[in-house]
Amino acid sequence: MGLREQKKEQTRARLIETAWRLAADRGFEQVTVAEIARAAEVSEATLFNYFRTKEDLFYAPLESFGDQLIDAVRARDAGTSALAAVHRFLLQDRGLLGSLEPSEAEASARLQVHLRVISDSPALLAREQRAFARYTEDLAALLAAEDGGDPITAAVVGHALIGVHRTLVAHVRRRVLAGAELRRVAAEVREHGDRAFSLLESGLGRYGVAA
Structure with missing residues (x-):
């Protein structure tokens, strides 16, 4: 990565960190784009070069994670089902568990703030x-294109697989905001995730097997 790209990434990261810090103090709705730009020492125009909306500042990491999930399914090895690819991606160390494994108080407090915002x-x-x-x-x-253009079945499968993701995210939010210890929540995510994908395996396990 060149110097220019490094500076752009640093600016992007600073904008995201600043947005979260201000929202943690006063709430998302009470913080303006102008305030975020000023606190990050950039112009509003610069901010909008990186993010189209204020919401995008907060959801850029989540959307990046979702894009990586789709890429993981697209790049799965021959003989690997779409279900197995999503299962592996979500429950790997850098997946949903990435922010849960540390048990330090600082990590827990930071995650609680983000989830509460x-x-x-x-x-x-x-x-x-x-x-x-x-x-x-x-x-x-993606699945419809691989399956010869069956959009209905592909949509059902897509909703089922992303539904596991949504359900686990909701569980994490509920448990962390209730004060649960992060390692305990991580263990629960593994348990519930494995159980959910095992349940889907009986019906979807042979669907979307890469050629």
């Missing part, structure tokens, strides 16, 4: 649902 904001909750809807559509389109 989202839970307290109707706008961010709505943005989250749109993000999940896009992942579902993208996964369904």
Whole structure:
């Protein structure tokens, strides 16, 4: 990565960190784009070069994760089902468990703040649902193309697989905000995730096996 790209990534990261810090103090709706730009020491125009909306500042990491999930399904090895690819991606160390494994108080407090900001904001909750809807559509389109253009079956499978993701995210939010210890929540995610994918395996296990 060149120096210019490094500086762009640093600016992007600073904008995201600043947005979360301000929202943690006052809530998402009470923080303006102008305030975020000023606190990050950039112009509003620069901010909008990186993010189209204020919501995008908060959901860029989530959307990146969703894109990586779709890419993991697209790049799965021959003989690997779409279900197995999603299962492996979500429950690997850098998947949903990535932010749960550390048990340090600082990590727990940071995650609680992030989840509380989202839970307290109707706008961010709505943005989250749109993000999940896009992942579902993208996964369904990929599967339909691989399956010779059967959009109905692909849509059903896409909703089922992303539904596991949505359910686990909701579980994490509920448990972390209730004060559960992160290692315990990580163990629960593994247990519930494995059980959910095992349940789907009987019906979807042979669907979308890569050629």
